[in-house]
Amino acid sequence: MVLLDNDVVRMDWKKAKSIVMDTVTKYDGTLKSCRRWDERRLAYPMNRKNRATFYLTYHEIPSDNIPAFRRDLELNERVLRYLILAVDEVPEEELKLAAEEDGADYMVPEPPEDDALEIPEEEDEEDVADIVGDIEAPSAVEDVDDNA
Amino acid sequence: MESNAMKRRVRTVIGSKNCDDPIIDYKGTEYLEKFLTPQGQILSRRRTGFCTQCQKQLKTAIKRARHVGLLPFVG
Incomplete structure (x- = not known):
């Protein structure tokens, strides 16, 4: 697994892909699958990057x-990190x-901004309304106190 | 007064893995996160309920996931 810089992926996916493929072929390697x-947010920043594309x-x-x-791989600045395992x-x-992925129909989604926050999709509008209602409830009580 | 048996803490065991199951994958972060404390430490065998081999697989998988930034080292 190789972690690629999202800036390269944004510019050209094929170029980003070739970083790994060329390195493998350079050392007499044979690619079986790639x-x-x-594309994920990293648990901790690497080279001041908060997100990276994981290439397997x-x-x-x-x-x-x-x-x-x-x-x-270590000298390549576009590779944030790598993990080599024997299988x-x-x-x-x-x-x-x-x-x-090799098919012509495959489109690589553009990576989001580096500092983009991930918003959970599970929250419904009703849940948000409940939360807002909970927050507004105390202020209503304060108004009553003022009138009294 | 409560007896010693009542005072004893009851801890639930999290893991439910057979040794015949496939090896724990470092890419399955949702599964691995269950075996971490809020501080990011790996739970002990007593808490996970895993056997020696499975706990070792878990340890290796979590450490690999940490290395590639899928899981945090701390927190």
């Missing part, structure tokens, strides 16, 4: 090239999702 996993790849790289591969096989779901 896709945009998600499955690839094979000769073990001798892995230290150089790691170093290349036995590529999950079938990943292959399907990667194939869907």
Whole structure:
């Protein structure tokens, strides 16, 4: 998994994707699956960025090239962080999702602003009205006291 | 006066995982968050109810998620 800078993703998704793909191929690696996993707010800022695009790849790289591969990712300023794990096989779901992304119909949603807050969608208008009602209730009592 | 048995704290066990289930994934943050305290610490085996292997899987998954910024280290 590679965390990409949202500024690159905003400019050009293909360019952002090639950052990882080129690095893998540079070190004699073979890509099996690669896709945009998600775009999320980070739990803590990295390189002064609060959000990042998570890019998930499955690839094979000769073990001798892995230290150089790691170093290349670390030196790349567009890569906020990476995580390399060893897996036995590529999950079938990943292959399907990667194939869907490679299709011509796939559109990458533009990442929101770095400081954009995530507003929960669960709140209904009725809930908001209840909350407003709860807040206004004490002021009504104060008015009664003033009149008395 | 309350007996010692009454005073004893009753703590609910959170986890319900069979060892045959697939390995805990570091990307499943909603599931992993259940095993963190409000301060971001990993719950003990006593609280999670996991066996040794499953607790170790949980620990590894949470630490991986922290590394990639999916979960906080503190708070």
